[in-house]
Amino acid sequence: MNGQTPKDAIYFSGHKFVGGIQTPGVLIVKRNLINNSRPKRIGGGTVFFVSRTSHTYLKEVEYREEGGTPDVVGAVRLALAFKVKAAVGTDLIKRREKAICQYVIGRLSSNKDVILLGPPKCRSRLAIFSFIIRERRSQLFLHHNFVSVLLNDLFGIQSRAGCACAGPYAQLLLGIDENLALRYGDCLAEDCRLDRVHLRRTGEYSHFEMLRPGFTRISLPYFASHQMVEFVVNAIEFVAANATKFMPEYQLNCESGEWHHCRQRVFHSRKWLGFVAFTNRGIRVKNRWAPNSFSQNAPSPDELLVEAERLALDAVNTRTRVPDGRSVLDEETEKLRWFLMGSEVSEMQSGIKPHFPLCPFSPKKYLHTAKDEEYVEDRSNLLKETSDDRVVEANDETSVCVDEETDDSLECNGKEGERIVCPISEGKEDQTTCCFSGMDDDETIDDWNRRIVVTQQEDISEEERMRQPWIVPPLELYKSATEAIHSLNMIQDGDRVLVCLSGGKDSLSLLHILHHYQQRAMLRRKNRFQLGAITVDPGSTAYNPRPLIEYCRSLNINYFYEEQNIIAQAARLSKCRSICAFCSRMKRGRLAAAAKLHGYNVLAMGHHLDDLAESFLIAAFQNGNLSTMKAVYVTRDGALRVIRPLIYVREKALREFAESNKLPIIAENCPACFEKPKERYRMKQLLASHELIFPQLFSSLRSALHPLLLVDSPITSGMRKLAIENIVREMRERNRQLHPHNQSHPLL
Numbered sequence: 001m002n003g004q005t006p007k008d009a010i011y012f013s014g015h016k017f018v019g020g021i022q023t024p025g026v027l028i029v030k031r032n033l034i035n036n037s038r039p040k041r042i043g044g045g046t047v048f049f050v051s052r053t054s055h056t057y058l059k060e061v062e063y064r065e066e067g068g069t070p071d072v073v074g075a076v077r078l079a080l081a082f083k084v085k086a087a088v089g090t091d092l093i094k095r096r097e098k099a100i101c102q103y104v105i106g107r108l109s110s111n112k113d114v115i116l117l118g119p120p121k122c123r124s125r126l127a128i129f130s131f132i133i134r135e136r137r138s139q140l141f142l143h144h145n146f147v148s149v150l151l152n153d154l155f156g157i158q159s160r161a162g163c164a165c166a167g168p169y170a171q172l173l174l175g176i177d178e179n180l181a182l183r184y185g186d187c188l189a190e191d192c193r194l195d196r197v198h199l200r201r202t203g204e205y206s207h208f209e210m211l212r213p214g215f216t217r218i219s220l221p222y223f224a225s226h227q228m229v230e231f232v233v234n235a236i237e238f239v240a241a242n243a244t245k246f247m248p249e250y251q252l253n254c255e256s257g258e259w260h261h262c263r264q265r266v267f268h269s270r271k272w273l274g275f276v277a278f279t280n281r282g283i284r285v286k287n288r289w290a291p292n293s294f295s296q297n298a299p300s301p302d303e304l305l306v307e308a309e310r311l312a313l314d315a316v317n318t319r320t321r322v323p324d325g326r327s328v329l330d331e332e333t334e335k336l337r338w339f340l341m342g343s344e345v346s347e348m349q350s351g352i353k354p355h356f357p358l359c360p361f362s363p364k365k366y367l368h369t370a371k372d373e374e375y376v377e378d379r380s381n382l383l384k385e386t387s388d389d390r391v392v393e394a395n396d397e398t399s400v401c402v403d404e405e406t407d408d409s410l411e412c413n414g415k416e417g418e419r420i421v422c423p424i425s426e427g428k429e430d431q432t433t434c435c436f437s438g439m440d441d442d443e444t445i446d447d448w449n450r451r452i453v454v455t456q457q458e459d460i461s462e463e464e465r466m467r468q469p470w471i472v473p474p475l476e477l478y479k480s481a482t483e484a485i486h487s488l489n490m491i492q493d494g495d496r497v498l499v500c501l502s503g504g505k506d507s508l509s510l511l512h513i514l515h516h517y518q519q520r521a522m523l524r525r526k527n528r529f530q531l532g533a534i535t536v537d538p539g540s541t542a543y544n545p546r547p548l549i550e551y552c553r554s555l556n557i558n559y560f561y562e563e564q565n566i567i568a569q570a571a572r573l574s575k576c577r578s579i580c581a582f583c584s585r586m587k588r589g590r591l592a593a594a595a596k597l598h599g600y601n602v603l604a605m606g607h608h609l610d611d612l613a614e615s616f617l618i619a620a621f622q623n624g625n626l627s628t629m630k631a632v633y634v635t636r637d638g639a640l641r642v643i644r645p646l647i648y649v650r651e652k653a654l655r656e657f658a659e660s661n662k663l664p665i666i667a668e669n670c671p672a673c674f675e676k677p678k679e680r681y682r683m684k685q686l687l688a689s690h691e692l693i694f695p696q697l698f699s700s701l702r703s704a705l706h707p708l709l710l711v712d713s714p715i716t717s718g719m720r721k722l723a724i725e726n727i728v729r730e731m732r733e734r735n736r737q738l739h740p741h742n743q744s745h746p747l748l
Contacts, residue, residue, distance in 0.1 A: 008033055014078040017085060018221060023078035024071045034061045043067025088222075096222040100127040100229055104220070107233045112136075113240040117173040117215055119366045127220040130164075130173070132363065133240045135340045137348065138356040142243050143339040144214040146250065146259045150243055151216075153261065154308045155235040155301075163214040174213055175361045187336055188212055191692060198652050199688055200681065207689065208329075210257040211336050213361070231301035238305065242312045247345045248320045254328055255685070262320065274541045322346040336360055451594070454552050454559035468556055471512045471661045480648045481513050488632050488709075490643040491517075491602065495529040497643075498600040500591055501552075501559075502535065503545045503666030505658035506606035510646055512663075514604060515557075529602075532558035534594055536587045539565035544666070551664050562594050596639055603642045610651040613701045614683040616708070622679070631709040647709060648702065 008030055014023030039046045039057060046067040048056045058064040085093070108114045108131065117130040133142040148161035164170040171181050188206045199205075206212075218236075220229055250259045277284045299307070324343040326334070337357050344354045473481075485491055499514060501507045514531055521527045533552055535545050545561075552559035566586045595603055607629050616628040631647050634640070646654070658665055691697045707729075 014074070014081065017078070017081040018223070019084050020078055020081035023074045023081065026078070031061060034065070039064050039067060041065075041067050044069065093222045097125070097127050098123070100220050100222070100224065101125055103226075103229060104129055104233055108236065111237055111240060114236060115363050117363060127222070127224075128217065129220075130215045130217045131236070132174075132215045133243065135244060138340050138344065138354075140340045140356060140359050141338055143210065143252070143257070143259065144216045145257050146247065146252075146339075147216045147239055147243065149250070149259045150239050150246060151235055154239070154311070155231075155304050157218070157232060157235055160217045160219075161214060163212060164217075170215070171213070173364055174215070175363050176213060180360060184211065184213065184336060187333055191689070193692055194688055195652065198655065199684055205255065205685075207255060207685075208333055210252055210254050211333065211338075212257060213338060227301065231304075234301075234305060235308075238308055242308075244340070244345045244348075245312045245315045247340070247342045248322045248349070249315060249318070250342060252325055252342065254325070255682075316349075319349075320346070450563040452549055452561035452563075454549060454557070454561075456558045457556055460556065465556075469551075469554055470515055471663075472516055473509070473513045473657060474653075477509075477649060477653050477657055478513060478516065480653075481510075481645050482517060484631065484648045485517065485643075485645050488643075490632055490641075490645055491527055491529055493527050493529070495602045495641075496600040497529050497531050497602040497604050498560075498591075498595050498598070499531070499533045499604045500535075500606065501533040501545075501548060502606075503548050503664070504606070505663065505665050506608060506646065506651070506654050508663045508665065509654045509657050510604060510606040511555075511557075514645065515555075530558075532560070532598070532600060534560045534562065534591060536562045536564060536590050536594075538583055538587065539563070547664060547666060558598075560594055560598060562590055564590050592635065592640055601640060603640055605642065605644045606646055607644045608646040608649045608651050608654060609698055609702060610684070610687070612647055612705055612709070613687055613698065614680050616701070616705055617683045617686070618679055626708065627711070628705055628708050630711055633711070650698065 010028045011025065013025050014020045017023070037057060044067060046057055046064050048058050050056075104127065105116065105120050108116050108129070109120055113133055113136065115132050115134060117132070132144065133147055134140070135142060144161040148159045151157040151159050171177075176184070187208050188211065190201075190205050190207075194201075218232060220232065249262055251262055252259055271285070275286055277286070322342045322345075325341045326343060329337060334357055338359050338361065344356065347354045491497060497514065499507065499511045501511060511533055518529060518531050521529065535548055537543075537545055549559070549561050564586065566583050591603060595601075612628045619625040619627045629644060629647075630642070632641065632643050635642065657663075687697065694700070
């Protein structure tokens with residue numbers, strides 16, 4: 001092991017070995033180099049004896065330096081991985097690795113569109129290949145994530161895409177010097193002035209993440225059959241030759257750099273822990289979505305290539321409307337663009353010659369000499385030469401050892417032969433089928449009488465009243481809320497107001513604001529009203545609002561906790577375009593029914609100015625509607641008035657109020673809403689970036705949205721007409737104030 005240079009220590013990662021997934025790292029070090037009697041990290045298993053005044057550590061360095069519970073299962077798995085390696089033999093593994101490398105490098109090096117990164121040598125290297133694909137006409141590269149997603153969607157080949165952890169080495173391979181790397185770093189960095197908490201950013205974020213340079217990487221194990229290696233290489237060459245045909249059908253997310261097919265808006269195959277149910281018959285996993293028609297046997301590599309050829313021909317004959325993604329880049333960021341965009345491909349297919357930017361970098365080139373490696377001319381037999389070696393290969397028929405007593409494995413894991421259908425296969429756009437486990441169908445009975453009622457106690461002492469955890473809101477926050485209440489006549493004398501309480505910061509803040517307003521109204525003997533709260537529990541395992549019951553009991557307020565398993569109801573629907581829209585409609589219906597049942601005539605919602613601005617942009621961008629959330633409106637039957645007292649309040653002010661007073665905020669993380677980033681989330685990012693440039697952005701939006709807030713129609717079809725009437729009326733009033741003597745003005 002030491003060779004000519006004795007080594008003091010060796011470290012390697014066990015998960016790099018075949019079969020070594022989730023195994024620990026290994027450190028081998030000379031004992032005489034460890035002289036510290038105190039461990040680096042003190043924990044369980046490092047102490048020999050401890051008293052109130054002293055302690056003694058273990059003398060055995062192996063145990064002394066490894067505190068905490070050891071990963072026994074991982075260690076056993078690592079030992080098995082080593083046993084597999086020893087059983088196969090190092091010499092055989094080396095021969096297989098060399099044969100695979102010779103074949104892959106020989107094939108891909110002769111392809112003018114594929115650029116292998118790193119020196120093209122085959123000796124003493126693993127069969128791991130990093131590459132990028134250049135488009136000939138533009139001399140730009142194909143985005144590594146696009147290449148990776150095509151390999152997955154067309155052939156089911158899993159690859160890695162992006163930049164390696166060894167960033168400087170990756171930049172060296174790509175031909176990116178330090179100055180260019182710093183320019184990319186500045187471009188990718190988010191603005192330090194942005195409020196990450198307000199924007200709900202939990203990870204790194206960049207508007208130009210798609211500009212991050214990278215490459216695609218595949219790994220071929222030594223036990224891969226020659227048919228499998230040939231199939232992977234054929235797939236890469238097919239993507240290199242035909243990727244541009246598919247590009248107009250794929251959409252690029254600039255914020256994540258991800259590409260997805262235009263019909264693959266929802267991740268049908270995504271699974272959640274909430275889908276698992278533990279029963280007396282074992283673990284049950286309910287399938288969220290499954291195609292109706294598929295063959296029971298997985299297609300062969302040849303069949304996949306034939307199908308890919310057919311799909312490529314269909315893509316050429318199909319004209320997809322492609323937005324111009326170049327518009328998101330300014331002059332400086334356009335100089336950093338190194339990849340081809342779908343709009344450019346669409347123009348080329350239409351006979352238009354687009355203007356391509358100059359690629360900012362070129363991969364490092366290597367001079368190949370016979371001294372480095374001698375390629376075998378007949379590469380087709382390279383892998384077959386080692387086929388007689390004792391290597392376990394994946395056959396078409398795989399035997400699996402199963403306990404004979406466990407005969408319901410198919411029931412747990414879906415029907416036999418189920419597979420994920422290629423998202424770019426022919427057919428109509430898939431409808432999202434909502435299926436969520438957690439309760440069996442016979443347990444999800446609609447029960448409109450399932451509720452918990454907390455009744456307000458009238459006969460309490462003044463001391464008990466003082467102990468109630470009501471909080472007085474800050475003056476500015478209170479004034480913004482009361483401005484909306486008074487200007488739009490939201491609350492009237494004798495009203496019974498029911499606050500819709502989700503447990504979030506907005507609804508909890510609204511409850512305290514309205515309670516303070518109620519106390520002041522009682523002192524003024526004006527607009528006196530009764531106050532209550534209500535929560536609808538939709539039955540999601542990821543959202544538990546039950547702590548609100550005790551909290552509202554401590555506030556001594558009338559509170560209604562309504563239970564309705566909306567998630568299970570959605571699961572029984574054959575087609576459900578949006579679980580969020582379905583849940584929202586069901587909640588509104590339950591809220592209205594409960595309010596009428598308990599004698600309340602006003603429902604108070606906690607939506608704020610940020611919500612209104614985001615809704616306005618979503619309606620304009622996606623639906624072509626001039627609308628937003630209504631400040632006050634009466635339901636169709638005239639029984640309820642719905643109000644939003646926080647329409648002039650910023651979300652940041654509500655968050656600061658809730659956090660500073662430690663309100664019992666309940667996180668709502670519905671597993672049905674996993675499409676990320678959501679549209680409202682996108683609008684929040686857009687508004688935040690513009691607010692940095694225009695600090696008075698939300699003041700302007702508040703003024704612009706005012707005519708839309710006055711729309712009081714519960715019917716969507718009548719909203720546009722009323723909105724236009726309100727806009728014209730306000731413009732006339734504004735011009736009358738600006739031009740009091742000019743009565744001939746067209747808007748007067």
